[in-house]
Amino acid sequence: MGTTTPPKIDLYSDTQTRPTAQMREAIANAxxxxxxxxxxxxxxxxxxxxxxxxxxxxxxxxxxxxxxxxxxxxxxxxxxxxxxxxxxxxxxxxxxxxxxxxxxxxxxxxxxxxxxxxxxxxxxxxxxxxxxxxxxxxxxxxxxxxxxxxxxxxxxxxxxxxxxxxxxxxxxxxxxxxxxxxxxxxxxxxxxxxxxxxxxxxxxxxxxxxxxxxxxxxxxxxxxxxxxxxxxxxxxxxxxxxxxxxxxxxxxxHVERLTDDHANAARLAAGLVAAGCEVVMPETNIVFFDPPADTNIDDFVSGLAAHDIRIGKVQGRLRAVTHLDITTDDIDTTIDVITSTTA
Ligand SMILES: Cc1ncc(COP(=O)(O)O)c(C=O)c1O
CATH class of the missing domain: 3.40.640.10 (Type I PLP-dependent aspartate aminotransferase-like (Major domain))
Known part of the structure; x- marks a missing residue:
């Protein structure tokens, strides 16, 4: 089960978003x-x-x-x-x-x-x-x-x-x-x-x-x-x-901005390829990948967790999902961490 404090960069799923202040206001006034x-x-x-x-x-x-x-x-x-x-x-x-x-x-x-x-x-x-x-x-x-x-x-x-x-x-x-x-x-x-x-x-x-x-x-x-x-x-x-x-x-x-999530997924995929990961190139906001050949999958997940970054392990592969609460800076930080830990 998950944690109560969300990680700083949560790529586990696009289900991990928190409602924005404006959305909460719309909810309160319904x-x-x-x-x-x-x-x-x-x-x-x-x-x-x-x-x-x-x-x-x-x-x-x-x-x-x-x-x-x-x-x-x-x-x-x-x-x-x-x-x-x-x-x-x-x-x-x-x-x-x-x-x-x-x-x-x-x-x-x-x-x-x-x-x-x-x-x-x-x-x-x-x-x-x-x-x-x-x-x-x-x-x-x-x-x-x-x-x-x-x-x-x-x-x-x-x-x-x-x-x-x-x-x-x-x-x-x-x-x-x-x-x-x-x-x-x-x-x-x-x-x-x-x-x-x-x-x-x-x-x-x-x-x-x-x-x-x-x-x-x-x-x-x-x-x-x-x-x-x-x-x-x-x-x-x-x-x-x-x-x-x-x-x-x-x-x-929040509909128009979904293309931002797709661009972030493509950016992440490119960074993962450069870091030596085997990547299923994304069409939308979901990136499945394997860690570089000599890296254990669980060590890879826990290595990212140590930097407050969460990704999922789904059906034996790694999965990162971009969404409303993930910025391009978050993607770059994630790529930097992966690049430095797999170098
Ligand atoms: C393809 C697909 N179908 C159905 C569901 C289930 O949706 P919900 O979590 O709203 O029950 C999910 C959730 O991740 C999904 O990815």
Missing amino acids: EVGDEQAGEDPTCNALQERMADLFGTEAAMFVVSGTMSNNISIAAWTRRGDAVVVDARSHILRSETAGAVVGSSVVLDQIRGERGHFSVEQLDEVLHPGSLYAAPTTVVSMENTHNFAGGTVWPIDQYRAVAERAHEVGARVHVDGARLFNATAASGVPLRDWAEPVDSIWVDFTKGLGAPIGAVLAGSTEFIAQARRYKHVFGAAMRQAGIAAAGCLYALDH
């Missing part, structure tokens, strides 16, 4: 009501704004990204169905089998290239169902893909996968925890990512720097069903406008 009854004006405003950005009929405020995945899978499936995911997806690797526990589905894995699978790979696992095989009812894509290194789906491949899934009657779900990063890097707007798929969500607690919240979007019919499962999972809220206000503030003030 108008609130009963969210569960649909009467919270700030939640309603956020939902309307996000439905507009996604170009969907409806959207729903949810407490977290994990909850958005679990609700969507519950809404689209019946017990014993198969859900296709990438082998390194967050749904499979980091949600404590929530889809299996909550919806009794089987997760069919595809090992995609940088987290992205092809129509041909999809065809290998798609199944209409039989006496022996579970029917594929959901195909899920992750954009950006966290454990593949913050990679952005090529939009044509994304559309082709969605089309193929639809041809066999499966629904297409998108884990868009960092969808705003995908948009910032590719120039493809939210509505183009939403258009080919059936359910899609975005997190406000990653690069956008809010303390709580995600928004799930889709058709009116899907959101009605999703609202039912939100209640089933005990995630319907009361005066949740205090959380939604942080998300609205982030929409106004």
